[in-house]
Amino acid sequence: MVPHFERAYSLARWLCRSDADAADVTQEAFVRALQYFDSYRGGDPRAWLLRIVRNIALTWLETNRAAPSGHALDERSAPDERWIVGGSGAVDPETHALDDDQAFRLRQVLAALPLEQREVLVLRELEDLSYREIATITGRPIGTVMSRLSRARDELALRLKAGVGGEWP
Amino acid sequence: MAVNHDEAAALLDAFLDGELDAATTGLVQAHVRGCEQCTAALSDRTRLQDLMRGAPLHRLPPPDLRARLEAGLRAETVRVRVRRRWPEAVAAGFALAITGLLIGRSLPRPLDLTMELADAHARSVLSQQAMDVASSDHHTVKPWLSAHLPFSPPVPAMYGNDDELLGGRVDVINRQPVAALVYRHGKHRVDVFVWPTASMPGTPSLRSGTDGYRLTEAVAGEFHAVFVADMSPAEMDRFRDAWRDATSLR
Numbered sequence: 001m002v003p004h005f006e007r008a009y010s011l012a013r014w015l016c017r018s019d020a021d022a023a024d025v026t027q028e029a030f031v032r033a034l035q036y037f038d039s040y041r042g043g044d045p046r047a048w049l050l051r052i053v054r055n056i057a058l059t060w061l062e063t064n065r066a067a068p069s070g071h072a073l074d075e076r077s078a079p080d081e082r083w084i085v086g087g088s089g090a091v092d093p094e095t096h097a098l099d100d101d102q103a104f105r106l107r108q109v110l111a112a113l114p115l116e117q118r119e120v121l122v123l124r125e126l127e128d129l130s131y132r133e134i135a136t137i138t139g140r141p142i143g144t145v146m147s148r149l150s151r152a153r154d155e156l157a158l159r160l161k162a163g164v165g166g167e168w169p
Numbered sequence: 170m171a172v173n174h175d176e177a178a179a180l181l182d183a184f185l186d187g188e189l190d191a192a193t194t195g196l197v198q199a200h201v202r203g204c205e206q207c208t209a210a211l212s213d214r215t216r217l218q219d220l221m222r223g224a225p226l227h228r229l230p231p232p233d234l235r236a237r238l239e240a241g242l243r244a245e246t247v248r249v250r251v252r253r254r255w256p257e258a259v260a261a262g263f264a265l266a267i268t269g270l271l272i273g274r275s276l277p278r279p280l281d282l283t284m285e286l287a288d289a290h291a292r293s294v295l296s297q298q299a300m301d302v303a304s305s306d307h308h309t310v311k312p313w314l315s316a317h318l319p320f321s322p323p324v325p326a327m328y329g330n331d332d333e334l335l336g337g338r339v340d341v342i343n344r345q346p347v348a349a350l351v352y353r354h355g356k357h358r359v360d361v362f363v364w365p366t367a368s369m370p371g372t373p374s375l376r377s378g379t380d381g382y383r384l385t386e387a388v389a390g391e392f393h394a395v396f397v398a399d400m401s402p403a404e405m406d407r408f409r410d411a412w413r414d415a416t417s418l419r
Contacts, residue, residue, distance in 0.1 A: 005235060006227070006229065006230060009228065009229075009230035009234065010227045010228050010229075013228040014228070019228075019231060022228070022230075023230065023231060023234050023237075026230065026238070027234070027237065027238055027241055030241070030242055031241060031242065034242060043288050043291075043292065082228060082229040083225040083226070083227065083228060083229075084225050084227050085223060085224065085225050085226075085227065086222070086226065086227045097223070098220075098223070098224050098225075102224075103224055103225050106220070106221075106224050106226070107224075107226060110226065121221070122226075125218060125221040125222055125226075126221070126222075126226055126227060130188065131183070131186065131188050132292075136295055146182065146183055146188070149182055149186075150179075153182065153214060153217060156217065157213065157217055
């Protein structure tokens, strides 16, 4: 079982797009979780924690919008053992295995999506959360989650097709 | 009943994610089977989902982050304890719970009905998604619920000065679909969970005061109703009695 700590970091990393910022956001989120623990009313502790991570990451992005972007997107497509496959989906690895270049390109395209689309895709596909959980985490109605996710998938598919990087499985 | 092409196309993502109720799932499935365009769209979507789920998209934290985090939390636990003058035991339990979050062990999940109902209420208040159907007209709310549930719950309108029907939604309690009616009582939000007594008899563990919410229950004909709100016991009883009266006047 993957610890919540790693889930929290992964979400922060996708929202902030930098390792240094994600580390700061994760740290602040856990401190905040400790302070707000009385607001925890049962339910999935992971969703509760991810909601805190998400709010702190968005505040962080607001505050630092003016700063020159030092987005540390990967510069090269060399294998990086800190990018791993999550355990959420029952996907046959043989059928859909990507080579390093494809994985690199997919990460780049996902990172370049608008924040709202990136967020909903990460929560749904990487964290495997339900629409209702995503609605709670993002503070949006379920209908908005649904339409945003649909647009995000359209956009991702479009950008993958438009890009170079060969055939997609 | 059937869905047309545009309706089905708009529901494809929710269908793929297993977010539709059984009836709608059946309708979308029936349409997709006979529609080449939707079949192709769905297979594209499925491939995209598999692609994301099978790809290395999870970023591992830097190796030293966990140690930094734990040190920070230990310091914070002490600060919180001092600031709030909490008894030692509470602060200790606190730190333990957070450690539980950290190392990935789930907190004990509340399994009894009281907790589940209070959670469902809290979730709907927090998520701003209190209602699947928002209407103060019980002639709108009741048919909607009947169409989405295996039973037809009583939906009294409650035309009192202080009481107003706001809408309804389908919730799942104890792995069973139940009707959740949403009312306003003064300034309070009240959820009334309704199910046939035959499907889930009684609520043996029902007790009040969980997590700051109060619960009370009533029997209306063949239905069981549980009221959840953040109100005084006297207000809870008043609302429950008014609701039960309105049900029998129907």
